[in-house]
Amino acid sequence: MKRKKRFYLDPPQILVLGFALIILIGAILLTLPVSTVDGKGLHFLNALFTATSATCVTGLVVVDTGTTFTLFGQLVILSLIQVGGLGFMTFATLFALLLGKRISLKERILLQESLNNISMEGIVRLAKRILIFTFVIELTGAVLLTIRFSFDFPIGKAIYYGVFHSISNFNNAGFDLMGEFHSLTSYVDDPIVTLTVCALIVLGGIGFIVMNELYEYRFSKKLSLHTKIVLVTTIFFVALGTVGIFFLELTNDKTIKPLTLSGKILGSLFQSVTARTAGANTLSIGDLRHASLFLIIVLMFIGASPGSTGGGIKTTTFTTLMGAVWSQIRGKEDVIFYRQRIGYETIYKALTVTLSGLFLVMVVTLVLTITETGKDFLMIMFEATSAFATVGLSMGLTPELSSIGKGIIIFTMFAGRVGPLTIAYAVTIRRNPDAFRYPKGKIMIG
Template sequence: MKMTPSRVLSGGFALIICLGTFLLSLPIAIKGGNTISLIDALFTATSALCVTGLIVVDTGTHFSVFGQIVLLLLIQAGGVGFMTVATWFAIALKKQVSLSDRLILTETLNQNTMEGIVRLIRKVLIYSLTIESIAAVLYLSRWSQEMPFGKAVYFSIFHSVSIFNNAGFELMGGYTNLTPYIDDFFINIVSMALVLLGGIGFIVISDIMDYPKTRRLSIHSKVVLYTTVILTGISAVCIFIFEYANMNTLGGYGWTTKILASLFQSITLRSAGVNTVDIANLHEATQFLMIIMMFIGAAPGSTGGGIKLTTFAVLVGALISMVRGKEDVVMFRHRLPQKDIYKAVTLTVIAVFIVVTFTMILSALQGQDFLMILFETASAFGTVGLSMGLTQHLTFTGKIIIILLMFIGRIGLLTLAFSILPKQKKELYRYPEGKITIG
């Protein structure tokens, strides 16, 4: 079988997951008195590398420092892509990046061309380390006031890497996530900034950083930024309205905390997996809204999953064009290629099919509330990591299903399809056009 970039990418992720499973299974990775099964180690390693954040054992209390560092390395490799990390080392050692490596990097970062790919990888390194370092310092300034300095440094580094890479792993213990900080303005702002920067993708970050010189943004960056603002605003307003009087979530807080918490939950849906309210106590309307937003996900070339913001934007653009009776889909005075519209529709249909199918299977196996199962499935596919509490009660088969969903969600539907299916030959003929009734 020919090793295409898609197959290398899928196989590489699978191999690193196996390595992570082995390391997390070692006694040194577990705190004294705890144990971990092979399936739980596999689940955790997959969740970390696929930057999801769904956990079957509590990260802060179950794993030792060694185990947590293994998770941190998996998160960093999964967030930027293992080939990106490998290229960082090649650049550091002043080695030449081969053509095959460039092809794989192009696949990793969802690029359409190899042009400037190594330059972009250098920027990814600089941006990642800079953003994570600044966030760690900011977290440290806050956490050093409530815990020993050494622990505060460790917590700050771990959470800055985890949240920037949209992984959702945290060390607070007791499955509490960031709920103790629901009204902490500083922690909320730093965390939201990290989630947004990780979710918009390195291509957009690069565009923004170059804007003072170029005075322009690419159509990709414009679509990502506009769609992010619109979806974040809509979901924040809806969460605020739905949860305003819910005494189990926001009902007991003042206006400032309600607005802050609504915005935080809205932003975390981009694929972060950290939350400041108990997801299980939200109203069903809020939970269903979250399922939709998790399904959409983050931007291409980012640390997030889902069908991607640009896919959703193209679908909406196509819908508007069809309603208006126009043939072309136009965004920011640019006509989109027909193949991009077909690609967006194809991705969405496949994604819906996968989520629906896996939800039905889980429903048959778990016997839990349907909305809870659909929420878990969407969270795994979108590599978000939010949960209504089902993760800790998954059966062996249920864990396997969620592992597959996290893997599919991280490497991408097209990458998985190209890695499995044989390369299609271009047809030398076209069939005559036929007409069927639609609608």
């Protein structure tokens, strides 16, 4: 008698379907009359776009969040941001632990895949700490922002704004409630808002594995190679972006020229940090010079770090590739960082991630130039990169997208958050190692 074949889903398939289900639920909730101020609910395509942007912690919006949605609608968006930022498997683990349920091996594998962790050892303990880190950081950010907002709004509104913007920015989402697509431009030279939001974005973007290692450093007195690379690369790109934007925009009357020296530095710093996949802005993106916009595109594409709330190809991916290039130039066979050799499988994966991301951005840019006729090419490329890297910055194209354009950006945001490789693994048949190797061939390169 033949046994029935059990239906089985790989971890990548579960992650893809899980994110898709959360987005669909969010979209349906946003179409309800109770979600919008006009009492009509959002059109399904716009609701799907908003739910995808929130769950994928992107921040691109086709309608203004602060003026379109009721408190219910805004809380739906905030919930999607929190679940999307931390990953639904982290929340599933939390509920299982609260119910006293034992975490199975399959669930641990899913959690490892969701957090992009190298090892499964201590993965449940890491999930617990992630929730604690998130609560403490978001609460601290909410308190600081509430104190500042209390000078501009009634205390109830200030508290709500503080909580919303703290959660949104720690999860690198970039949604705001300031109205009329203004984001945080009115606080461009405000040190409390700027530095608090920058800290939230950076902490959310370095990754929970790094955060956990920094927490344990007082006991272990050592940092892994991964953490060292993430910290050095993050500091380098924040500094590069700040200096670059400062000098490129120094004489721009529409951005930082009218500001004081401290305002110029704060504005440049914020725009450099937020380009690392956050999405909020204190400078008008559409008024930036082309050189600044191109610099931001590069920063967006590289993005945050693995296991974080941010997107992009990730800092470690870029550093690995640069290390491979430098080793090739020097005639060295191995890629070495801090006296440790990087395996070839890691280099191949970094190359695959980078090329698949670059290919996706190129295709999306090409298609959008066809569907969004009459729009500036740089504006379209900026939008495509922002969607892939789940950044949320826009030169103003998002609200003007056609229905086809919205659909394309929805897919791009989803692919950017879940990962092109994860989607590829999810839709292909199970991968088995080759039973044999072909003879080596030679081709000329360069």
